[in-house]
Amino acid sequence: MSAPALPRGRAPRIERLLPTDEAHDLLDLIHDFCTKELAPIVDEHEREGRYPTGLFARLGELGLLGLPFEERWGGAEQPYEVYLQALEEVARHWASVAVAVSVHSMATAAVIRYGDDTLRTELVPRLIAGTRVAAYSLSEPHAGSDVSALTCRAESVDSGGYRLTGEKAWITHGGAADVYVTFARTRLGQGGVTAFAVPGDVPGLSFSNPLEKMGLTAIPTASAFLSNAPIPASARLGVEGQGLPIALGALDSGRLGIAAVATGLAQAALDAAVGYSSEREAFGKPIIAHQGLGFLLADMAAAVDTARATYVDAARRRDRGLPFTRHASVSKLVATDAAMKVTTDSVQVFGGAGYTKEFPVERYMREAKVMQIFEGTNQIQRLVIARSLTS
Incomplete structure (x- = not known):
């Protein structure tokens, strides 16, 4: 006897302990969005490995991408415990998208905390609105958990900027993001790694084809190849050597x-x-x-x-x-x-x-x-x- 075809109804709401009524309202809003807009399309996109074009802008409109960030940047200034439970709700309906949001938020936080005023003013509101997508480019083929083993290098140039050369691996949103928080070595030894916000369209930056993965197929994961990619000094995050x-x-x-x-x-x-x-x-x-x-x-x-x-x-x-x-x-x-x-x-x-x-x-x-x-x-x-x- 074959298994019964069970209806896929709305996932029940989870009873959560949240700090404010506003937080409860936010989680209800996100739950409704996920059940109405994510649940109906997740199976098809994951089966076909198809990227959900425009979804990050919708998440930005919802306010999800700005939950833990300051209002001055367009954020909601919610506690991290609220943001994480919102992220859990997204993952309950579409894990690929939730992973991408987590990485996007991690990169956005780095730009907010370590970028100069010009970079933050130009980039952060767009990241929170979801009109720009951020990725995190840390791992390399031979430097995963051991981040001190990075070999991608950033050489300073007379104009005051840098030239980045090397290979980065396992980038969530690789090839599809607009900016990559990238870690490269500015000198040998401890304290020699520096962070940069690298534009996705910079000359000298290219990407592999998306990896064929066991799961999480709707969001691409790829390697990046940098060949003397010119990066202005204004794209540096923090000071030289602060990358680690x-x-x-x-x-x-x-x-x-x-x-x-x-x-x-x-x-x-x-x-x-x-x-x-x-x-x-x-x-x-x-x-x-x-x-x-x-x-x-x-x-x-x-x-x-x-x-x-x-x-x-x-x-x-x-x-x-x-x-x-x-x-x-x-x-x-x-x-x-x-x-x-x-x-x-x-x-x-x-x-x-x-x-x-x-x-x-x-x-x-x-x-x-x-x-x-x-x-x-x-x-x-x-x-x-x-x-x-x-x-």
């Missing part, structure tokens, strides 16, 4: 972003499993009523709740100006491991139907895997956590 602290500081917030995305993906898998098991019958009753399956779903729910609580706690520490590096690593580790387990278990709940493309849970499982890898592998997170215990 900028990169590592951004990664803490980026890891919280990925934790929120992973939690949203796990929530989507749990929603699907509960819906399916409530409709599918075996031995005369819905399969959710069988204790073996009920206990599995309970463990999935506990994993999702734990992941959410962990990243929200870290975000609250960030909002209060407290150290949160270890907590960001714990969040990323817990949430992404939970996403891998919950999505795998969701496929199990669906049985043979879960192994087909008739239902989205097989896609959720594929999408979860990379979350244990990017923004620092989970092995690196364990290293960060272990080192923090003796520091």
Whole structure:
């Protein structure tokens, strides 16, 4: 007997503890947007690997891209705990887009904090409006988790600018973004890395074809090739040699972003499993009523709740100006491991139907895997956590 064709209704609202009524209204607005505008198109775009043209501008109109930033730039000045829960809601409906938003926000934050006034005035309002898309260009073919091993170089020129040469890898939105926060070596040794906001159309910058990935196919990931690309001094972020602290500081917030995305993906898998098991019958009753399956779903729910609580706690520490590096690593580790387990278990709940493309849970499982890898592998997170215990 084939699996029943279950209706895909609106995902139920999640009961959240938010700091203000305004925050609740924002999450309701984002939930409605996601169910009306993302949910109907995600399957088709992911299946075809088709980029959602114009979507970032819609997210900008919604206010999502400016949630954690100051009003002077067009932002909403919301606490990070609110922004992350909004990001989770997006991921619950479309993980590719949520990852891209997380990276975009990380790059935008670097420009706001370290760019000069001219660069910020020109670029930041457009990034928050979604009319310009930002990417983060840190990793290289032989420098992933070890960012101190970067070899892309930036040579100063007499005009006061720089020429960038080298290869960057694993760029979310690679080839599709308008600006790339890029890290290059201005001199050898410790403290020799500098950050730049590189325009996507600068001469000497080219991109590989998008990688053929296991999941997250609607947003391209590509390598970048820089060959004497001319970059004005005004595009430098911070001072020369400040690149590594900028990169590592951004990664803490980026890891919280990925934790929120992973939690949203796990929530989507749990929603699907509960819906399916409530409709599918075996031995005369819905399969959710069988204790073996009920206990599995309970463990999935506990994993999702734990992941959410962990990243929200870290975000609250960030909002209060407290150290949160270890907590960001714990969040990323817990949430992404939970996403891998919950999505795998969701496929199990669906049985043979879960192994087909008739239902989205097989896609959720594929999408979860990379979350244990990017923004620092989970092995690196364990290293960060272990080192923090003796520091």
